[in-house]
Amino acid sequence: MQITSVGHAGFHIRTAAGTILCDPWVNPAYFGSWFPFPDNTQLDWDELGNSDFLYVSHLHRDHFDAKLLTEKINKDTTVLLPDYPVPDLKRELEALGFHKFFETEDSVKHTVTGPGGDLEIMIIALRAPADGPIGDSGIVVSDGETVCFNMNDARPVDMDVLHDAFGHVDIHLLQYSGAIWYPAVYDIPARTKANFGKQKRQRGMDRARAYIEQVGATWVVPSAGPPVFLDDELRYLNDDRGEEGNIFPDQITFLDQMEIHGNAGGLLMIPGSVAELRGKELSSITHPVVPDSIYGDKAAYIQDMAERMAPVLAAEKASWATGDEPLLPQLKELFEPIMAQSDLICDGIGYPVGLVMGEETVVLDFPARTVRPVVEGEGKYRYGFRIDPQLVRTVLRDDEPDWVNTIFLSTRFTTWRVGGYNEFLYTFFKCLTDERIAYADGWFNEAHDDSASTELEGWEVQRRCPHLKADLSKFGVVEGNTLTCNLHGWQWDLESGRCKTSKGHELRSRKL
Ligand code: FES
Numbered sequence: 001m002q003i004t005s006v007g008h009a010g011f012h013i014r015t016a017a018g019t020i021l022c023d024p025w026v027n028p029a030y031f032g033s034w035f036p037f038p039d040n041t042q043l044d045w046d047e048l049g050n051s052d053f054l055y056v057s058h059l060h061r062d063h064f065d066a067k068l069l070t071e072k073i074n075k076d077t078t079v080l081l082p083d084y085p086v087p088d089l090k091r092e093l094e095a096l097g098f099h100k101f102f103e104t105e106d107s108v109k110h111t112v113t114g115p116g117g118d119l120e121i122m123i124i125a126l127r128a129p130a131d132g133p134i135g136d137s138g139i140v141v142s143d144g145e146t147v148c149f150n151m152n153d154a155r156p157v158d159m160d161v162l163h164d165a166f167g168h169v170d171i172h173l174l175q176y177s178g179a180i181w182y183p184a185v186y187d188i189p190a191r192t193k194a195n196f197g198k199q200k201r202q203r204g205m206d207r208a209r210a211y212i213e214q215v216g217a218t219w220v221v222p223s224a225g226p227p228v229f230l231d232d233e234l235r236y237l238n239d240d241r242g243e244e245g246n247i248f249p250d251q252i253t254f255l256d257q258m259e260i261h262g263n264a265g266g267l268l269m270i271p272g273s274v275a276e277l278r279g280k281e282l283s284s285i286t287h288p289v290v291p292d293s294i295y296g297d298k299a300a301y302i303q304d305m306a307e308r309m310a311p312v313l314a315a316e317k318a319s320w321a322t323g324d325e326p327l328l329p330q331l332k333e334l335f336e337p338i339m340a341q342s343d344l345i346c347d348g349i350g351y352p353v354g355l356v357m358g359e360e361t362v363v364l365d366f367p368a369r370t371v372r373p374v375v376e377g378e379g380k381y382r383y384g385f386r387i388d389p390q391l392v393r394t395v396l397r398d399d400e401p402d403w404v405n406t407i408f409l410s411t412r413f414t415t416w417r418v419g420g421y422n423e424f425l426y427t428f429f430k431c432l433t434d435e436r437i438a439y440a441d442g443w444f445n446e447a448h449d450d451s452a453s454t455e456l457e458g459w460e461v462q463r464r465c466p467h468l469k470a471d472l473s474k475f476g477v478v479e480g481n482t483l484t485c486n487l488h489g490w491q492w493d494l495e496s497g498r499c500k501t502s503k504g505h506e507l508r509s510r511k512l
Pocket of ligand 1 (some may be wrong): 465466467468469470485486487488489490
């Protein structure tokens with residue numbers, strides 16, 4: 001098996017049976033905030049676009065690059081499709097002209113036939129509202145000799161299914177770095193922000209190491225991030241000044257962490273790097289340039305890239321919507337019907353949320369299920385966002401069903417909150433269609449199984465995390481009376497079972 005990095009979460013997998021192109025991304029995403037790092041524009045995208053199979057793990061813009069898919073990828077390729085209950089990914093691909101789909105079943109091994117023979121594949125589809133835009137996935141590929149697990153940024157909860165179907169995994173490709181706006185955009189003192197960032201940075205890498213341990217692959221490729229931020233106003237987000245509170249550590253940092261913890265199987269791959277494997281045996285790995293020319297002076301590399309990409313960024317900004325009409329009527333028309341269909345989510349949010357867009361403030365009054373102007377003397381909201389009205393006008397113009405996949409991941413906003421993270425709120429913002437909100441509301445409504453228990457440091461706790469059902473015997477860490485689930489870093493007070501991170505989500509726990 002030959003694996004070529006095509007940048008970020010993108011890989012090209014060549015086998016005797018055929019080739020698979022995974023998550024190709026080259027054009028800036030999220031309002032021009034994210035670019036692939038290192039630069040991958042120099043790759044031969046015409047050649048890559050002629051692969052036998054295409055796998056797009058999910059709809060996040062750094063995995064689903066509509067421009068690249070339109071311009072460079074052969075529409076007759078067979079798309080290996082994850083099993084998502086809301087079929088938006090298939091619809092979006094169809095709208096771009098793709099017409100051959102191999103529809104997989106979640107966590108089931110399938111045989112697909114390429115021009116040179118058969119391949120075994122399995123797509124693990126995560127379907128919780130918190131997974132990507134209602135769905136994220138990882139793919140396993142076996143050519144009968146080598147098993148590759150491309151987990152990208154998915155967070156599977158059960159690894160047994162992987163080993164049961166494929167046995168030993170030879171190479172594991174996974175995310176280890178941040179891909180979120182927290183804590184950068186929060187109105188909190190700089191020192192607090194740096195502390196939160198430091199914890200987040202370490203937790204992301206710890207989670208990746210927990211996965212690496214569970215998968216037990218011979219080789220590991222840190223991938224799927226971090227992106228690079230080239231806009232002057234966002235350059236502070238890059239990890240090029242040695243700040244401990246930066247949540248975007250790069251591949252070199254993570255490979256060091258692996259070494260420190262006794263795992264020497266880490267491989268650095270940059271766009272154009274090629275790894276040749278036969279089972280566990282890595283026969284060669286080659287790079288298109290000396291990696292030190294990128295990581296040796298990363299700030300200079302980023303500066304250089306920013307100068308090259310300046311026209312691309314300027315064109316992106318020129319495409320944003322302008323106008324001066326009030327936003328309230330449009331937001332009312334969009335949000336109120338969604339609120340009316342999502343009692344559980346609106347009650348879960350539980351308070352009015354302020355949207356400050358330049359001179360105009362609009363209140364999303366979730367308890368009342370209305371969108372309204374500010375009421376005099378109302379004071380500050382428990383949760384609020386300050387967003388450039390241009391961005392809001394653009395998502396409204398483009399009928400975007402998901403503000404997480406557009407505005408929030410852009411980090412071009414600021415926010416404040418009193419109290420914990422509110423998962424229901426971000427779920428609401430990513431479900432702005434009838435179909436999505438119905439699915440998400442139903443998902444929260446389902447009774448989650450908490451019947452099994454596990455023992456951790458003298459506590460009996462429910463085995464499955466109340467957040468997204470991670471196995472707490474593997475992801476749970478107890479310190480004093482606090483349980484942390486390392487999958488997403490949520491915390492519980494073991495004495496009371498109260499979730500310290502978000503509303504609801506109570507844990508069953510008992511001192512032994
Ligand atoms: S599954 Fe998300 S914190 Fe446990």
